[in-house]
Amino acid sequence: MSQRKKIIFIFSITSFVLFSVAMLLSWGFFLHSLYNMEEVEITEHSRRIEKLIQDDLVQFDRITIDWAYWDDTWNYMAGKNEDFEAANCTISTFQNLGLGAFYVFNTNGSIRYSYTSDGKRLEAFEQLGTIQPGDMITTGKRGLLREGDSMYLIAGRSILHNDGDGPAMGSLWMAWRLSESRLMRYSNLLGFTITIEPGEWVQLSEHYIKRQGYQLFMTIKLRDIYNQTMGTLTLGMERTMYKNGIKVLKNFSYTMVSALITISILLYILLKKQFLNPLKKLSQQLALRQASPEKPLFLRGIQHDEIDELIIAFNGLTEQLVARIQERETLLHEIYHRVYNNLQIMASMLQLQSSHYENPETVGAILQGRRRILAIAHIQRLLYEQEDITRISLVDCLQTIVGSFEPEEAPAIPIQLSEDFSDLQEQHLFLSLEQAVSLSLILSELLSNCYAHAFAGRESGAILVKSKYIEVTKSVHIEVLDNGIGMQDTEGQKKGLGLELVEILVDQLQGSFTIKAQVDGGTRALVAMPLKHSGSEAPRPAEN
Known part of the structure; x- marks a missing residue:
């Protein structure tokens, strides 16, 4: 089979699999969205039924206010209107209002007058007398109340003058029964079935949604006027999935x-x-x-199937390239090793040469040259000791320079040389060969300067070399700190060869160099050079 036919075959199979997976996922998401839409719809209906009940309670409260704030009622409670019950508390009046119960309580909670549509005693209503009339002067009370298997919409008000002034002479309560006719009116207005069940609520949430066959049900917890669970109201509607x-x-x-x-x-x-x-x-x-x-x-x-020939051809080329690269790496390792050995020989010759001179300046110049040659030699040693000969780890470079540093002359006092490169341990920073050589010479000159001049007249000294990476500027800061006598004012004086060499090398690294006395004593030399993380090419030193 040709490669093109293979691709078309794989494409067809992949398309079929992707289509099947897409169908299943889409159907799942579709059903999930449909379920959410159904829940949103029935939740909106539950809010509407709650609003209808609240609207009836508001309307019922207005009727209660008319009776409670009626001067005849107030006079009746004050004992000044003995004909009140005969004239107003008639069965026809209560039936016209659609009342299921009518209660009037004295201020001490005793019943002054009561009426029930079925003539039975309603214990739940008799407990309403425990609510103090003074607590209802401002807003009154309205809500739901359960008596046995029946539920009522109730509203209560303090009995006051028609202008709303006190004192309260008692409380007046009216109740509408949540009858089948009232629930049918709600159902006709909203377009779904409504059922009410008295009893304890067994679910954990205020609203409980259940799918059963073609129907979707939401059960709502009902609370009475005391904020106690009194029963449930269940809404039922046909599911959108089956309706459409x-x-x-x-x-x-x-x-x-x-x-x-x-x-x-x-x-x-x-x-x-x-x-x-x-x-x-x-x-x-x-x-x-x-x-x-x-x-x-x-x-x-x-x-x-020409891909096979292509692979063979490229494998052959790859093998040749790998062999040549390995040959070059072996040659470069040998070259770096020979360069290191030659630099060591040169350093030994300079050491021997210095012993034949008595002039301190001549001896010092020869030993300085030896120190600089050794600084370069240590970089060459790092290169041939590692597999990657194209770059050097910054941490390894700094540790090698500090660890192998030897001053021109042994100090007459104890000097502690320490390092702190902890901030670089988590970074992956590398130097090219040119950068490593320049940095080695810079650090060697700064350390030599500390040993030679920082501790004149002191009994001991300490030098700290530390470095950190500045993420914002993508640069490395290398500090050389000593606790010596501090740097004298050198303005107008000619700089020594060491500091002049440091400035030249820092410019080649496209960096900056500052050296100044510290406030608490000693000198601080700072070298800042741009350097990026591994995988990004760092600026190469400028040509000398």
Whole structure:
């Protein structure tokens, strides 16, 4: 089978699998969205039924206010209107108002007058007398109340003058029963079934949604006027999935098939442009290579099983390149080793040469040259001791320079040389060979300067070399600190060869150099040079 046929076959199988997975995922998301939509819809209906109940309570409260704030009622409670009950508290009046119960309480909670539509004693209503009339002067009380298996909408007010002034002569309560006719009115207004069940609430949440067959139910917890659970109200509606099922499935199927066809066509066009056509061009190029093997090969694509020939050709080239690279690396390791040995020989010769002179300046100059040669030699040693000869770890470079440093003359006092490169341990920073040599010479000159001048007249001294990486500026800061006599004012004086060499080398690293006395004594030399993390090319030193 040709490579192009293989790609088309794999493309077809992949498209089918992706379509099947997409269908399953889309159907899952679709059902999830449909469930959410149903829950939102029935939740909105629950808010509407709660609002209808609250609207009835508000209307009922207005009727209660008319009776409670009626001067005849107040006079009746004050004992000044003995005909009040005969004139107003008639069965026809209560039936016209649709009342299920009517209670009037004295200020001490005793019943002054009571009425129930079925003539039975309602213990739950008798407990309303425990609510003090003074607590209802401002807002009154309204809500739900349960008596046995029946539930009522109730409203209560303090009995006051018609202008709302006191003192309260008692409290007046009215109740509408949540009867089947009232629930039917709610159902007709909202378009779904409503049932009420008295009893304890067994679910954990205020609202509980359950799907059962073609129906969706939401059960709402009902609380009475004392904020105690008194029962549940259940809403039932036909699920959207079954109400519009055929239409929904058709639209979903049409959408998915149309999307599959469109995506397949686009993917095939992209596949042909990116793979099939380049494969054809590659076949032509391979034919030219067979006819003229001496000409260079330029690959532009893949086609048929010619990929095997391409792999063989590239494997051969790779093997040759790897062999040459290994040969070059071995040669470079040997070169660095020889350079290191030669530098060591030169340093030994300078050490021997210095012993034949008595002039301190001459001896010092020779030993300074030896120290600088050794600084370069240690970098060469690092290179041939590691596998990667193209770069050197910054931490290894600094530790090698500090650890192997030898001053021109042994100090007459004990001097402690320490390092702190902890801030660099988590960083992956590397130097090129040129950068490492320049940095080695810079640090060697600064340490030599400390040993030679920092501790004149002192009994002991300490030198600290530390470094850190500044992420914001992408640069490395290297500090050399001593606790010596401090740096004298050198303005107008000619700089020594060491500091002059440091400035030249820092400029080659495109960095900056400062040296000044510290406030608490000693001198601080700071070298800042740009350096990026591994994988990013660091600035190369400028040409000398």
